[in-house]
Amino acid sequence: MASDSRDYGSPEYWDQFYKSSGGDGVREWFHGFELLRELFERHLRRTDRILMVGCGNSALSADMFAAGYENIVNIDASMVVIRQMLRRQPEMDWRHMDVCNMAEFRTGSFDAVIDKGTLDAILVRRHHRHHRCYSQLAAAISLAGEHSAVRLPPPRVAT
Numbered sequence: 001m002a003s004d005s006r007d008y009g010s011p012e013y014w015d016q017f018y019k020s021s022g023g024d025g026v027r028e029w030f031h032g033f034e035l036l037r038e039l040f041e042r043h044l045r046r047t048d049r050i051l052m053v054g055c056g057n058s059a060l061s062a063d064m065f066a067a068g069y070e071n072i073v074n075i076d077a078s079m080v081v082i083r084q085m086l087r088r089q090p091e092m093d094w095r096h097m098d099v100c101n102m103a104e105f106r107t108g109s110f111d112a113v114i115d116k117g118t119l120d121a122i123l124v125r126r127h128h129r130h131h132r133c134y135s136q137l138a139a140a141i142s143l144a145g146e147h148s149a150v151r152l153p154p155p156r157v158a159t
């Protein structure tokens with residue numbers, strides 16, 4: 001993701017991406033639920049209030065929901081994917097929202113934040129948003145909460 005010229009931090013880029021994937025598409029970045037399940041068992045309670053940032057059309061939220069983590073709010077900056085996911089899983093909570101502007105949530109609304117590839121996507125070309133995004137995440141999460149990120153490795157520096 002880091003080495004090409006696509007604008008992964010732009011909602012327009014993702015709207016186009018999800019339009020062409022079709023309403024039933026699933027694009028799982030990095031790992032899916034099966035690989036993450038053990039980590040979640042260790043760090044999350046089934047009753048935790050979980051914020052999934054940049055949910056995309058990944059199956060992770062639905063798989064977690066089926067495993068008993070029913071208190072998940074999913075946000076994404078792409079309206080296209082939020083509409084698709086609302087149609088697909090109407091019993092779940094999907095919201096069109098920018099992770100760097102989450103004023104609608106009260107401070108400490110969540111026990112855990114899961115970020116799988118989203119801040120990576122934003123920061124590829126918008127590094128200046130780093131502070132803003134992290135401070136929004138810090139505000140959303142309760143004092144005892146956790147921020148789990150599945151990220152790209154740092155870029156290698158040629159010497």
Ligand SMILES: C[S@@+](CC[C@H](N)C(=O)[O-])C[C@H]1O[C@@H](n2cnc3c(N)ncnc32)[C@H](O)[C@@H]1O
Nearest residue numbers: 014028029054055056058076077098099116117
């Ligand atoms: C690499 S994809 C990861 C999708 C999903 N988390 C997964 O693991 O399969 C990045 C996602 O972040 C979303 N995104 C990009 N910028 C965003 C922003 N500022 N706020 C919320 N979501 C954003 C994109 O629409 C896209 O769905």
